[in-house]
Amino acid sequence: MLPSGEYGKFVINKHLGRIESAPEPMLLYMEALLHAYTSSPFPDPLTRRAGTEEALQWLSSGICQPWSPLHGGPVQVLFQIA
Template identity: 60%
Template sequence: MSSLSASSCRSRFLGADWARSLGCNPISFVRHAVGALLAQRVAGILGGFEDARKLVIFQVPNGPLSVELKNLGLNFFVNANGLLECRELGAEVNPDQEAGTLYGFRSGLVLRAVGAGGNQQQRCILTPLGAVSWTREDFHVSVRITSADHYGRFDIDQVLGQLTCAPEPELLYTKALLHALTSFALPDGLTRRTGAEESLRTLESGRGQPW
C-alpha cells in the first residue's frame, strides 16, 4: 500500500463544516475537494472497511488531509509517515495488511500502534459489525460485512497465536463466524489451526458460552 501525501492535493481547500453542509454524495464532494485520483487512493485503503460512498475527505487550511467515517465514529488523517492514522485509536493503517489469519476477509483493516508509548508490533484488525455475506472466489472464499453502524476490534496476539477481543458476545461470535467462513484446508499462520478449528475453540471457551 503506497503512502498518501497531503501535498498531492492540488485543489482548493474547504472548511470541514462547509464540506459537511454540502449535502451531496461524499464521493462527488471528494472529486471537487481533493481530486479524483487521491479520493480513489483513499477509497482503495478504506473502501473495504467502510462504503466508499460514505467517506468524507477534506483538508482545512494548514491542516492534514482528513477522512471522516461518520457512520462508524472514526476519523483518520495523513500523518508524518504518509499513512492514514486514526485519531480515536492512536494507530495507523499498516502498509502490510497481512494478519496471518482470516484469509479472504475483505472488510478488515489492520492497524498498528503509533505514538510515544506505541509499539508498532502491536497490531489489531478493525471490522465493521453488520450484515455478513460471502461468495466463492477461485479456490477460496470472499467474505464481506456491510450495512454497519459500529465496529469491533480484534488484537493480533503473536505470543498466544490468536485474535483477542473484549469479552462481549457480539465480538466473540463475530470472531468465531469469520474464522469459520474463511477456513481452509491448511492452518492459518497466526493460529496454527484451521479457521474451523479456531472457530470451535472460540465457541467452546468459557467466554464463548451463553450468559
C-alpha cells in the same frame, strides 16, 4: 449483514497466537464467524489451526458461553454460523 454503524476492534496477539477482542458476545461470536468464513484445509500461521477448527474451539470455550440471555446481533451471528 446490513450496515448498522457498529464496529468492533480485534487485536492480533502474536505472542499467544490468537486474535483478541473485548469480551462482548457480539465480538466473540463474530470472531468465530470470521474464523469459519476464512477456513481452508491448511492451518493458519498465527493460530496453527484451520479456520473451522479454530471456530469450533472458540465456540466451545468458556468465554463464549452466554452469561445472560442473548438477543439481537449475537443471535443473528450464531444463526449465520449454524
